[in-house]
Amino acid sequence: MKLRVGLDVGGTKTAALIVNEAGRPLGQAIQPTEADSPQRLVDGIRTTIDRALHDADQSMNDLVAAGVGIPGQVDPIKGTVRLAVNLNLSEPYPLRHALQEALGIPVALENDVRTAAWGAYHWARHSAPLNSLAYLSVGTGIAAGLILDGRLYRGANGMAGEIGHIPLDATGPRCVCGSYGCLEAYAAGPAIASAAATLPDDGHMPTTNEVYALAAGGHLAAARIVERAAGHLARAVYLLLMTYDVEKVVLGGGVTRAADAFERPLRHAMDNLRAASSLASSMMPDEKVVIIPPDYSAGVMGAVFLAPAPTPADRQEENEKSREAVPPIVVKQ
Numbered sequence: 001m002k003l004r005v006g007l008d009v010g011g012t013k014t015a016a017l018i019v020n021e022a023g024r025p026l027g028q029a030i031q032p033t034e035a036d037s038p039q040r041l042v043d044g045i046r047t048t049i050d051r052a053l054h055d056a057d058q059s060m061n062d063l064v065a066a067g068v069g070i071p072g073q074v075d076p077i078k079g080t081v082r083l084a085v086n087l088n089l090s091e092p093y094p095l096r097h098a099l100q101e102a103l104g105i106p107v108a109l110e111n112d113v114r115t116a117a118w119g120a121y122h123w124a125r126h127s128a129p130l131n132s133l134a135y136l137s138v139g140t141g142i143a144a145g146l147i148l149d150g151r152l153y154r155g156a157n158g159m160a161g162e163i164g165h166i167p168l169d170a171t172g173p174r175c176v177c178g179s180y181g182c183l184e185a186y187a188a189g190p191a192i193a194s195a196a197a198t199l200p201d202d203g204h205m206p207t208t209n210e211v212y213a214l215a216a217g218g219h220l221a222a223a224r225i226v227e228r229a230a231g232h233l234a235r236a237v238y239l240l241l242m243t244y245d246v247e248k249v250v251l252g253g254g255v256t257r258a259a260d261a262f263e264r265p266l267r268h269a270m271d272n273l274r275a276a277s278s279l280a281s282s283m284m285p286d287e288k289v290v291i292i293p294p295d296y297s298a299g300v301m302g303a304v305f306l307a308p309a310p311t312p313a314d315r316q317e318e319n320e321k322s323r324e325a326v327p328p329i330v331v332k333q
């Protein structure tokens with residue numbers, strides 16, 4: 001067996017998925033992320049892999065490569081990560097080297113949104129041939145990952161697609177980055193929840209999902225917050241299409257799990273842009289924009305697909321195996 005593992009390291013949870021040569025999932029694990037120190041982080045990742053291997057009924061000896069998606073600014077050439085505030089990694093830390101030492105296998109390291117974009121690209125290609133895609137992640141933060149000409153596009157500093165901090169309105173709310181009126185300050189989960197802080201009758205702080213549910217249920221003030229966020233997101237989708245002329249925009253991330261309550265106002269806001277502009281109509285047809293299904297974990301799947309390719313002999317074997325029909329891979333959260 002030549003197994004690969006994909007890891008999605010989040011601020012609070014780390015998910016691991018083990019796949020076989022044909023990319024078929026064999027086992028998975030989700031553990032709290034250990035972020036007290038870089039060493040704890042490495043140890044925690046190792047433990048999560050061990051649990052996933054146990055779930056797959058496999059051993060470390062069969063693992064040949066790992067892919068890791070992690071929040072922060074990643075230098076995939078040097079294998080370092082920095083500015084991962086939730087993980088206490090402010091200075092560049094050579095995480096790839098540390099993981100390769102701990103695991104004894106080649107490791108690919110990539111920013112989490114870019115990793116999820118790679119997973120979304122593989123998902124979208126199941127239904128149609130595709131060369132380019134923008135993945136817009138809407139969760140605690142907002143960022144896009146780009147696939148251009150079939151390759152992950154990182155930009156000069158690994159920051160391509162960080163559109164959450166594009167200021168949309170200088171008179172808007174203050175953003176965590178210091179600017180005013182950033183996309184994130186309107187449409188990320190915490191922004192929606194805090195804009196709706198006073199809405200529930202019992203005085204509790206609502207979750208983002210609750211705000212979407214209130215809006216879908218006809219609560220006017222909640223609907224205004226959701227519609228404002230949807231308007232900004234629709235413009236962000238249009239911005240991605242006009243900047244990169246990608247074939248698809250896929251939305252994912254925690255906030256999109258509000259499902260219909262998220263999607264309906266977004267589609268409505270895109271309709272409004274199209275109604276006003278024939279250019280928007282031709283560049284942003286409804287079918288170009290899709291929401292990733294909640295049971296497809298773009299983060300771990302992207303990490304699996306980013307795991308370093310095996311040796312040429314292995315690759316030949318893998319090519320032969322992958323010619324067998326593999327069903328779309330769906331991972332339960």
Ligand SMILES: [Zn+2]
Nearest residue numbers: 165175177182
């Ligand atoms: Zn900002």
